[in-house]
Structure formats: C-alpha cells, structure tokens
Amino acid sequence: MNGYEFMGAYWLPILIGLYIIARCGFRCWNRLMRHMNVRKAGWPPAHLDADGDFKADTEE
Numbered sequence: 001m002n003g004y005e006f007m008g009a010y011w012l013p014i015l016i017g018l019y020i021i022a023r024c025g026f027r028c029w030n031r032l033m034r035h036m037n038v039r040k041a042g043w044p045p046a047h048l049d050a051d052g053d054f055k056a057d058t059e060e
Helices: 003-009 011-041
Strands: none
Touching: 003 011
C-alpha cells in the first residue's frame, strides 16, 4: 500500500487528526497571547467589572 492508497482509504481519520492538531495549536497560541495581554494590562480593564461584564453607566 503506497501513500495515495492509504490516504484514499483513511481520508476521514487523517482530516480529523489534522483538525485536532490545528485546533490545539490555535488554542495554545490564543491562550499565550491572552496571558501576555492580561499580564501587561491587568484585569479587569476599566470598562469591565471583576467577572468580565460591562459596567453599568451610573453617570446620568
């Protein structure tokens, strides 16, 4: 069995494996960037409360 026959017979598991690898890579990168942003700017930002909801405008 050569490579083309293998890929023809098992294309779905190969695609699922590639999807899992790509998803894991994206999440690792995303979490790294999120960690660096929170470390740099702190949490919560001025426009959010402690659990991440937008603050209510009480300046009326």
